[in-house]
Amino acid sequence: xxxxxxxHCEGDLYESVVRARxxxxxxRDLVCVGNxxxxxxxxxxxxxxxxxxxxxxxxxxxxTIVKSTLIDPGDTFTVQGAFNDTSVHSFDIxxxxxxxxxxxxxLGEDAVQLCT
Numbered sequence: 001x002x003x004x005x006x007x008h009c010e011g012d013l014y015e016s017v018v019r020a021r022x023x024x025x026x027x028r029d030l031v032c033v034g035n036x037x038x039x040x041x042x043x044x045x046x047x048x049x050x051x052x053x054x055x056x057x058x059x060x061x062x063x064t065i066v067k068s069t070l071i072d073p074g075d076t077f078t079v080q081g082a083f084n085d086t087s088v089h090s091f092d093i094x095x096x097x098x099x100x101x102x103x104x105x106x107l108g109e110d111a112v113q114l115c116t
């Protein structure tokens with residue numbers, strides 16, 4: 001397997017990793033320690049993002065199939081900040097031919113404006 005240790009990295013770095021491994025066999029072998037993928041999906045769904053940033057469409061699509069385990073599920077960080085959303089991500093994909101979520105459908109109505 002391949003492990004990426006990426007706590008508190010920018011969304012475009014997660015996007016690059018997930019996009020580069022966007023197949024059932026490669027995602028199955030991926031473990032990523034970093035910001036929770038569903039947080040990116042939630043922010044984009046709420047349109048609570050910096051408009052100058054590119055939409056992490058592969059991360060958003062992956063958020064629907066990833067198994068995420070929070071490092072600190074008890075919210076023991078005294079200050080809410082950079083590392084309180086760190087998770088270990090893995091993919092329980094058992095079939096090499098498994099269909100992955102459609103990345104295009106994760107783009108939404110702002111795809112033309114926010115993605116290049």
